[in-house]
Every structure is written in C-alpha cells, then in structure tokens.
Amino acid sequence: MGRSHVVAEKQRLLNRVRRLRGQVDALERALIADEAYNDVMRLVTATRGAINGIMAEVINGHIRTHMVDPNRAPSQSERNAADELVSVLRTYLR
8 A cells, every 4th residue: 555645646647747847947948038126036935936846745645644644444533533643744845
C-alpha cells in the first residue's frame, strides 16, 4: 500500500506538474527578458503556490490513506481529526 494514494491521483498530480513546468518556463523567460521586478515576483509567487498545491495534495493523500485507514472504517472523530489536519496544512501551505 506504500504509494497507493499517489498512484490513484497520478493524472491529477501530473497535470499539476505540467502547469508548474509552464510557470517555471514563464519565470525563466521573464528573467531572460529582464522584465520588471513586480512581474518576476508575481511569477515566483505563482510558482511557489503551485508547488505548495502539489505538496498539499500529496500530504492529503498520505493522511487519508496511511493515518486514517479507509479499509478499517475510521470513526467520526478520526475522520474529523484528519479533516482538521488537512485544513491546517492547506492553510500553512498557502
């Protein structure tokens, strides 16, 4: 069961990585073209947000697959705790 959450969400994660690649490419082009500081910072911020989004998805899958075993029918309090942890992590990664 090691990486099952990643495999299950593989296409979604790959789509995020492809968008991230586009953002990094845009950042590179902006630096090469000596674009304005504000434009470069906007691209850096967008890229950081994209990486944080991927991280949040992977952590969410890990929590829901390994910390709260769906095969064991977790209790409501376990599901609530997992939801709260995911919410805190998403807030932190923004």
